[in-house]
C-alpha cells in the first residue's frame with residue numbers, strides 16, 4: 286500500500302492547503318478570551334491595564350545596569366555572533382548551574398539545557414516526558430501555557446484544584462485521584478501565576494510524596510524562583526528530594542525583568558539517575574530542533590547572574606509587596622470581593638461573590654463592565670480555567686494601583702446588591 290501511495294500522482298485541480306493538525310490544536314485561551322471580550326474603555330477615564338504580566342510596560346521597572354552592561358560588552362566583543370551549541374554555551378550553562386545549585390542540590394553544566402525563555406523550557410520538558418495519548422497534571426487555576434502546549438501535542442491535561450482558602454495549596458487528594466498509568470508528569474508552579482502563592486516546605490514535601498508513591502516525575506515551573514515577599518521563604522522542590530526526578534524550568538524573565546530577552550533553561554535534578562536512560566538524551570535531541578536563545582544573552586549570562594546585586598531584587602519585590610498590601614487592604618473592604626493575599630510573584634487573585642452582582646453572569650461579564658465603566662482591565666480567571674475570580678497584576682506604579690483600586694471600589698458599590 287505504501288508503494289502504491291508513493292507512486293500515486295497528485296491530482297489537484299484546485300488549491301487546497303490545510304493547516305496542520307498541530308496548528309489546529311494549538312489554542313491560547315487568554316488570547317481567545319481577551320480577543321472575544323467587549324473592551325470599550327470609558328473615554329473620560331485613562332485606561333489602567335491590570336492585566337499585563339509584563340513588568341517592563343509601566344516604566345517603573347527596568348533591567349539592572351549590570352545586565353545591560355554585560356550584554357553591551359558581549360556585543361562589542363564581536364565573539365558571539367555565530368551559532369552556539371544547541372543546548373547553549375558551556376559557560377552559560379555552567380553559570381545557570383552555579384546560580385541554581387545549593388549545597389544539597391548541586392548541579393553542573395551537564396544538567397542544564399538553555400531555551401527560548403521559560404516557555405521554551407516548559408515546551409522541552411513536556412515534549413521530553415509525554416507522548417500523545419498520555420496525560421500531565423496541571424494546576425487550576427494555572428498558567429495557560431501548560432494546556433496550550435499539551436493540547437497541541439495531543440497530550441491530555443488534567444487539572445488538579447488549588448484551594449483559595451488555603452492560600453492556593455494543591456488539593457493533594459484531588460491531584461492523586463487524577464494519576465493513572467498514563468500520567469507522564471505533575472506540573473507544579475510555586476511561586477505561582479496567577480495566584481502569587483508560595484508553597485511551604487511541608488506542602489512541597491507532600492507533593493513530592495504523591496509523586497514518589499506513583500513514581501511520576503515533576504515538571505517544576507520555577508520562573509518566579511526567589512520572588513517572595515518579606516516574611517516568606519522560597520523552597521525549590523528539587524532541594525527537598527533525593528528520589529523524585531525533577532525538570533526545573535526557569536529563566537531570567539521575571540526576576541531580572543527582561544521578558545523580551547528570551548533566556549530560559551531546563552535544569553535536570555535527578556540524584557538517582559532515573560533520567561539517565563533516556564530523558565537527558567531526549568532533551569539534547571529536542572534542543573536540536575531549533576537553536577536555543579540569542580547568543581549575546583547566553584554570553585552575558587554569567588555576568589548577569591553573578592553581578593546583579595541583591596538590592597536590585599529587593600527593590601522589585603518591595604514595589605510589588607507594597608502594591609499587594611495596598612491592594613489587599615483596599616479590596617478587602619469592598620463588599621462582594623474576596624482578595625487572596627499573595628506571598629510572592631506579581632499577581633493577586635480576587636474572588637467575586639457573583640450572586641451579589643446580579644447584573645453579571647460571570648467573571649467575564651464583570652471584568653468587561655469594569656473596563657466599560659471604569660477603564661480598569663483585569664483578566665477574568667476564566668483565562669486560568671477558574672470561575673468567579675479575576676487576576677490583578679501588581680507591578681504598576683503605586684499611585685496608579687491606588688487609582689485602579691478606588692475605581693474597582695466605585696464599580697462594586699454601584700453594582701453590589703445584598
Ligand SMILES: Cc1ncc(COP(=O)(O)O)c(C=O)c1O
Pocket residue numbers: 338401402403404405428474477478506508536538544547548549
Ligand atoms: C508561571 C509562568 N511560567 C512561565 C512563563 C513564561 O516565561 P517566559 O516569558 O520566560 O517564556 C510565565 C510568563 O508569564 C509564567 O507566568
